[in-house]
Amino acid sequence: MSAQSFTQRSLREALSSFATGVTIVTTIDGDGAPVGMTASSFNSVSMDPPLVLWSVTKTALSAQAFKASSHFNVHVLAADQVALSNRFAMSGEDKFAGINYTTNEHGIPVLSGAVARFDCSNWQAYEGGDHWILVGEVLRLEHAKAEGLVFSAGSYATASPIAKTSADATHAASADAEVDNLLFYNLSRSYRLMADQFHGVVRASGLSVPQWRILASLRGEATRSLADLAVRTFIEDWSLLDTIMTMQDEGLCTSNAGTGVADADVIITGTRVGHERVEHLFSLCSQQEREALGNDDPESLSKLIELLQRLVEHGDARQ
Numbered sequence: 001m002s003a004q005s006f007t008q009r010s011l012r013e014a015l016s017s018f019a020t021g022v023t024i025v026t027t028i029d030g031d032g033a034p035v036g037m038t039a040s041s042f043n044s045v046s047m048d049p050p051l052v053l054w055s056v057t058k059t060a061l062s063a064q065a066f067k068a069s070s071h072f073n074v075h076v077l078a079a080d081q082v083a084l085s086n087r088f089a090m091s092g093e094d095k096f097a098g099i100n101y102t103t104n105e106h107g108i109p110v111l112s113g114a115v116a117r118f119d120c121s122n123w124q125a126y127e128g129g130d131h132w133i134l135v136g137e138v139l140r141l142e143h144a145k146a147e148g149l150v151f152s153a154g155s156y157a158t159a160s161p162i163a164k165t166s167a168d169a170t171h172a173a174s175a176d177a178e179v180d181n182l183l184f185y186n187l188s189r190s191y192r193l194m195a196d197q198f199h200g201v202v203r204a205s206g207l208s209v210p211q212w213r214i215l216a217s218l219r220g221e222a223t224r225s226l227a228d229l230a231v232r233t234f235i236e237d238w239s240l241l242d243t244i245m246t247m248q249d250e251g252l253c254t255s256n257a258g259t260g261v262a263d264a265d266v267i268i269t270g271t272r273v274g275h276e277r278v279e280h281l282f283s284l285c286s287q288q289e290r291e292a293l294g295n296d297d298p299e300s301l302s303k304l305i306e307l308l309q310r311l312v313e314h315g316d317a318r319q
């Protein structure tokens with residue numbers, strides 16, 4: 001071993017400053033059982049042939065299955081899939097229990113809700129110190145337009161484009177002028193600006209954004225159906241159930257999920273513990289909203305909220 005001027009810890013810390021996406025890689029073991037793990041070491045290698053790579057620690061329980069398998073699928077996770085990422089980062093758990101998944105033509109598990117999926121054949125496995133470097137040839141891919149999950153400095157995050165410089169802005173001025181007047185554009189951009197700031201506060205409080213959305217919807221120990229909660233939180237039913245079960249274990253809500261009732265009959269109720277967990281976030285949220293228009297202008301803020309509520313009501317009525 002060569003003499004090093006750094007510790008493993010400083011190496012890990014320095015490497016963690018390299019922000020990555022988050023993937024779940026799946027395969028099957030020799031008995032055909034599904035295997036999967038969260039991995040941020042995914043990267044592109046070659047366009048022709050289309051090759052990608054990721055590395056698996058040799059001590060992972062699933063390392064042998066990945067090395068021996070003829071195929072694997074890489075799922076690039078969406079910003080709302082933190083719970084799934086955490087689940088697949090737990091060693092040895094039955095990670096697929098209760099999860100809706102299908103398989104591709106090679107029998108490899110396909111998870112839903114990912115931003116992109118690369119179905120690969122195992123092209124080559126390389127020795128890489130305490131990891132195996134697995135290179136896959138992409139046989140098929142799927143890609144959706146959604147925001148990807150980011151992992152940076154040990155925390156989950158979302159990525160948003162850096163504001164344009166004035167030079168870029170001059171070149172793009174005419175295109176901007178058209179887009180600037182679109183409601184869609186203004187809704188998306190203002191949401192992203194506000195959400196980036198507030199979601200940082202949520203994560204700092206130890207809650208994920210989906211957990212905050214659920215607790216906010218159950219504020220005051222309210223009871224809601226699973227379908228109602230899915231509409232309010234923008235979380236897919238299957239992932240929502242998963243998150244609710246975990247939150248239930250932590251006493252943040254109660255529900256009849258997991259007792260054999262059909263999804264349509266699942267109801268979830270907020271608890272005092274859950275209520276208390278988000279109380280301060282509500283005040284921080286209101287404070288951010290009051291400051292959002294750049295001045296203390298409660299009338300404009302209420303007018304804006306009223307208009308947005310009309311958009312929601314009108315949209316709901318047309319669905």
Ligand SMILES: Cc1cc2nc3c(=O)[nH]c(=O)nc-3n(C[C@H](O)[C@H](O)[C@H](O)COP(=O)(O)O)c2cc1C
Nearest residue numbers: 038039040041055056057060061062089090091092
């Ligand atoms: C965001 C994130 C990224 C990760 N990336 C990798 C990775 O690239 N390679 C790896 O071997 N483990 C990675 N891990 C850790 C594995 O997911 C974890 O060790 C998992 O428990 C292995 O499961 P197993 O022991 O059941 O095979 C990552 C974990 C997280 C939370």
